[in-house]
Amino acid sequence: MKHKVFLFTVVLMALAIPSSVFAYDFSATAPTGQTLFYTIINGSSVSVTYPGSAPWNPYNGFTQPSGDLEIPSWVSHNGSSYFVTLIGDFALRNCRGLTSVTIGNYVTSIGVCAFDNCEGLTSMTIGDSITSIGSEAFVGCRALASIEVSNGNTVYDSRDNCNAIIETASNTLIVGCKNTTIPNSVTSIGNYAFYRCHDLTSVVIPNSVTSIGNEAFMLCSGLTSLTIPNSVTSIGIYAFYNCGLTSLTIPNSVTSIGELAFSGGSLASIEVSNGNTVYDSRNNCNAIIETASNTLIAGCKNTTIPNSVTSIGNYAFYGCYDLASVVIPNSVTSIGNEAFVVCSNLTSLTIGNSVTEIGDRAFYYCTGLETITSLATIPPTANASCFDSVDSSIPVYVPCASEEAYQAAEGWNVFSNIICHNGGNGIGDVDGADVKVYSADGQIVVENVGNNTVMLYDALGRIQAIKHSSTQAVRFDISASGTYLVKVGDHPARLVVVVR
Numbered sequence: 108m109k110h111k112v113f114l115f116t117v118v119l120m121a122l123a124i125p126s127s128v129f130a131y132d133f134s135a136t137a138p139t140g141q142t143l144f145y146t147i148i149n150g151s152s153v154s155v156t157y158p159g160s161a162p163w164n165p166y167n168g169f170t171q172p173s174g175d176l177e178i179p180s181w182v183s184h185n186g187s188s189y190f191v192t193l194i195g196d197f198a199l200r201n202c203r204g205l206t207s208v209t210i211g212n213y214v215t216s217i218g219v220c221a222f223d224n225c226e227g228l229t230s231m232t233i234g235d236s237i238t239s240i241g242s243e244a245f246v247g248c249r250a251l252a253s254i255e256v257s258n259g260n261t262v263y264d265s266r267d268n269c270n271a272i273i274e275t276a277s278n279t280l281i282v283g284c285k286n287t288t289i290p291n292s293v294t295s296i297g298n299y300a301f302y303r304c305h306d307l308t309s310v311v312i313p314n315s316v317t318s319i320g321n322e323a324f325m326l327c328s329g330l331t332s333l334t335i336p337n338s339v340t341s342i343g344i345y346a347f348y349n350c351g352l353t354s355l356t357i358p359n360s361v362t363s364i365g366e367l368a369f370s371g372g373s374l375a376s377i378e379v380s381n382g383n384t385v386y387d388s389r390n391n392c393n394a395i396i397e398t399a400s401n402t403l404i405a406g407c408k409n410t411t412i413p414n415s416v417t418s419i420g421n422y423a424f425y426g427c428y429d430l431a432s433v434v435i436p437n438s439v440t441s442i443g444n445e446a447f448v449v450c451s452n453l454t455s456l457t458i459g460n461s462v463t464e465i466g467d468r469a470f471y472y473c474t475g476l477e478t479i480t481s482l483a484t485i486p487p488t489a490n491a492s493c494f495d496s497v498d499s500s501i502p503v504y505v506p507c508a509s510e511e512a513y514q515a516a517e518g519w520n521v522f523s524n525i526i527c528h529n530g531g532n533g534i535g536d537v538d539g540a541d542v543k544v545y546s547a548d549g550q551i552v553v554e555n556v557g558n559n560t561v562m563l564y565d566a567l568g569r570i571q572a573i574k575h576s577s578t579q580a581v582r583f584d585i586s587a588s589g590t591y592l593v594k595v596g597d598h599p600a601r602l603v604v605v606v607r
Contacts, residue, residue, distance in 0.1 A: 173204025489518025
């Protein structure tokens, strides 16, 4: 999976460009008074372009167009007249002062990211002549409230006054805004359609829609609720990444979910409809599990990983900032790449005894981790990046017989405080009786206590509860999954793992 980043090699190449080299051939004053910059395409046509040397800073040292802008149909330079036929890639990027744009009658194409991050743009009219609109052309236009396509356009439309741009032939909505109403004739929400539409607060996806594209609603931080209809079969990568959604229901119809589709947000509840044949949320686990492979592919802050899951998928909890503790059950054998990246409030981690492999950067930037418990007798394979940015001095509890192996193993040898635990149910003899400790139904049960004080600690050694009983059993109610220590009288403490 490749994340969206600017490659450092490209940046370095840009730095090598002399400051006197710019992307335009000439400039001219627009009918509305702003200065626009142009590149000559041929003897009769020009493209609106940016004046700077790099697309990520397109107006460095130049005045950005602002206010109501009219892009003319033609422009003159050195005695020659040119038709304006193209708004180039990144041409008006970051022109945050633009409020409206009227496009000339000869413009046929709008380039990639042409109006990216024009945060003040409130209205846009697409004329009859435009036949091509590049990807991400209007992303980050958070104030955009009105989108209209002229009736004579044969490629795009804004049917039913929907405040969106729809590709007519495919019925794909390619550009939306905060006031979009998706018509019931649309069959696909295109890639990037609402990307970075921060002020979108609600949207109704009609039953005609069968697919939601890559990054379609990415970074729609104001979107707090959404119903996915039972017509949708596929949801693309990053589709709802870092949205404001708090709850999610996956209908029966969905058969494909891209990586990171729901990552990075505020989800507290995830449910898969019972009739779905590809995914499930068994045992009310608040997660999406790929049924055939028993792989958990998307979790949230309230996920409880079922004991039937065998793999934590790549990016499953990526950016789940509010996840506080996690117990990975003994059924799990592998933890995927970047599975828990930037779970910065994760304080307690328990890894089951069957885990053999932990992927690259699995727990990267889990800076809040206070304790790790691994029940695996053989250290799971992990590279140096696995726990990158985790405090190396926190206690890491491992089986006593494996303490030296963990201290030597790559990925684990970064920790300086590896501590042995014996685990198991037995806690030794107290007053001649075999004391047993185990978890059941959200409780820690201590049997055959005898006349002793029983103390309950969390994994950091902080006392959680104290009970004294002459009866045969003591029970502690446990509100959260995690690793706990039980001490009976003067006997050594023993570890117990609770999964709620």
